[in-house]
Amino acid sequence: MFALWTVVILLSTCMAALMVLNLAVIRRLRSVAESLRSMREGGTQAVNTGLKAHEVIPAFEARTVDGGVVTSTVLSQAGGLLAFFAAECPTCRTHMSALATAAQKQKGASPLTLVVVAGDAMTGADLIGMAKGFAKVAVEPDFGPISSAFQVGVFPTFFRLGKDGAVASKTHVAQEALAAFLAPVSGSA
16 A cells, blocks of 8 residues: 555656646747747847947957957957857858968968957867967957957857948858958048
8 A cells, every 4th residue: 555655646746847847848938939029020139140331349358369458449440350250150160161261372461350259268179279370369258248349149250340440341151251351441541
């Protein structure tokens, strides 16, 4: 008789745990559905893809992996390309490889002013290693100071910067970024 009551209690406990788990899953599904609905309707939940052309770079300050300091003022004066990669992004590796190949063809005259790797440095070590050969590199946590200033939420993202302190163009494709760099920038000195 004792064994029967033990089985009944165990089954009841398992059923209660499953009910709690089901309620948590249902709550999460409702949250995801609401986020998707909000994105479709253009709400604030939409993924931010970055500053638009002609928007001025907001003030920020960050450190590069070699200990240097990069600021919005420095980038505004330098112009060039700025690339954002996520440490855990498989597509980013393909785009980084294309940039590395282009930089080798330019024989050290890389158009990239700065490469930003968002996320864990260990996970993004291969990206950092490739980029160090042709650009200054900054590693920051997700939504770090540089990513936040440029409002980057999608990776990879490339900005062409004018020397007037504003974004000249933006793309998510490395080849387009390199082609844009070779075209003249209006408003740059």
